[in-house]
Amino acid sequence: MSRAATVFVVDDDDALRESLVLMLESRGFQVQAFASGQAFLQGTTADAAGCLVLDMRMPEMSGLELQEAMLRHGYQLPILFLSAFADIPSTVHAIKGGAVDFLEKPVEMDVLIQHIRQALAADRQRRRQRRAEQQIRSRYEQLTPRQRDVMGLATKGLSNKEIAEALGISSRTVENHRALLMERMEADNLAVLCQMAALCRGEGDRAT
């Protein structure tokens, strides 16, 4: 873990912000607080780790507006919305935007802490996943073009013989490529390799 997970707090209400920071710090969380959406965007980067506790109603930039801005800037922080009233349109809008959670004020302390922990765990999980994916992709990058071809056809369910025919090479050569690429990709079996291929294809698609 290169960076400590931080609970970010954005609330324009000084007392609420200060008390929330104190409360979270007293429970051992690392907290960083901002009085407005703009201050948050200026004070953080898109790869921030942790979660964001965000007040729905604020002057200038509302919680939902900040969420949109974060998506635009590539933030992937899970957001825990706080609002006085869970009015339906806001909720629907927030969920479409990928919010992970939604709590009503006044919130029970244990519930809030539990949800923050869940958000942090999800973020941790997400980042671990992402790191694994990045490793798979970098391994994929290191394959030769022939190995990538074999991997592509093999994960489509073609037999070695069929691959050999398709590529105009001998079955024996296909087997050699296959064994080598399984080793390089650190895939134990074909099923795992298939998952990896899907990930790398997706990445490839996005790149185009």
Place this chain on the structure above:
Amino acid sequence: MYDDETHEPLRVLSKPELTRRLDALIAELGDSPAADAQRQLLLDLQAHQIELEMQGRELREAQTGLEVSRDHYARLFDLAPVGFVVLGRRGLIRDINLSGARMLGRPRAELVDKPFAARLQAGDKTRFLRHVDGILAGDPSVPCNDTLVVRGIDNADDGDYRTLRLLSVARRGDQGTECLSAMIDVTGEARAKAKEQRSERLRQAVLDALPAQIAVIGSDGRILAVNSAWRHFAERNAAPAEVRDGLGLDYLAACRQAKGKDAVDARLIADGIDAVLAGRTAQFVHEYPCHSPGREHWFAVTVAPLRDAADGAVVVHTDISEQKRAERDSRQAREAVAQAARVNAVGILASSLVHELTQPLTAASFFSSTAAAMMAVGKTEPAELSRVLDGVDAQIMRATTIIRRLRDFLRRREMEMKTVEIDRVVGEALGLLHWFATDHGVDIKLAQPAPGLTVQVDPIQLEQVLINLICNSIVAIDNAHEQHREVAVAIDARRDQIEVTVSDSGPGLPAESPDHLFNIFSSRRDAHLGMGLAISRDIVEAHGGKLWAEREPDEGAVFHFTLPLAAEGASA
């Protein structure tokens, strides 16, 4: 020569000729010799004859003069504007002049030797006879020079009555003692007096017929007259006799000396009467309570000068209890409607208010949770802990303020006028509206704060007017999805009043007459707005101000209302 002359009768000669002849005779008598006695006797006789003629002439002239003079005085007697009558025993008329006869309405000839009393009204005859007999008998109890008003002498001409005054003296005449009376016609005077008495009675009757309690007081503050309502009221209240009848009572002093619960009002009334009597004010009006056990009463006293303040003043106490009760009923009805409107307004603001209330409660729970967590891990430095607990305290105070503000706003209550700073009231209203505006993305700008400016108002009702106007603006801006979202509140001090302006960047009022907006029975879709405006206008007018919508403002809707400034020097 002598012989010639003797043939002429003496009586045809002129007076100078007679004198000349007499002188000639005396000269001739002196010249004639003493021995001629016969001649001298003749001359003497002739001279004597001339002298007799001259004396006779003088006597005749004197008689003529006397006759002229007598006639002159007789005419004076008859035609004098004063009537003269000479009365004998039992009031028999011995003589009367023409003026007197005219006063009695009969020719003189019909009156002489007739009883004077025959011409009198029955009721006055005895009094007349006693007067005449008293004069004739020299009765000391009847003054010789007596003044007696004899009413009711029948006048044949117009059948009306005359009033005569007799001034009588006794005198000795050729038929013994008689009574000479001068008669003066005082009919006009008597009629004027009777008229005055009638008008006085009429005035009193009118005063008595009026339901208000009325007293007329002189310039010295003493009571000149009261009406029966005044007396009845005094009787009902078991007032001392001198107050009940009132006449001569120094009302001003009585007011000044009043004791007990009425003393303050009584003193105010005394000052008012003073001001009217001194001509400092044209009229004084004061309302005061006068509750009897079991029933509430109010009176209004009005003091107005008589024709001129120096003549005194009229003090009128009017029972205005019915009016007061009606006013109270209508005020209570208005208050009930205003109360309902406040509840309605809070309903509109509810979600914003819940949010506002949630903030401090949430913060407080965070602070206290922090304290608990600190204790759990043994972090118990007093300075640290008290900082956190101060946070709890401050947030609970914040919540309390919101609840207090809301409770004040919603409390069912009677209109209560206070001297308050206008900024404070505006601050309270904006406090309740803050989150509502934020939620709707509308800025509220207090354009011109007016520090220290005080008004005499019911603060809650004024707050209600502001909330209503601003709330309407916010909703209008939001419904119209305006880009520019702002409500401005401005306060301007005028000479004796303030003007509050609430303007917004909304779509403006409908084109129809702005007055239609204030119609509580408007069937428009936004009738609740009309209801709120009608109540707001009602409230402002109950404060002595006006509320109106500006016609065709440059932007949005603009409402103005005025309130009278509190009296100088008063403060909350």
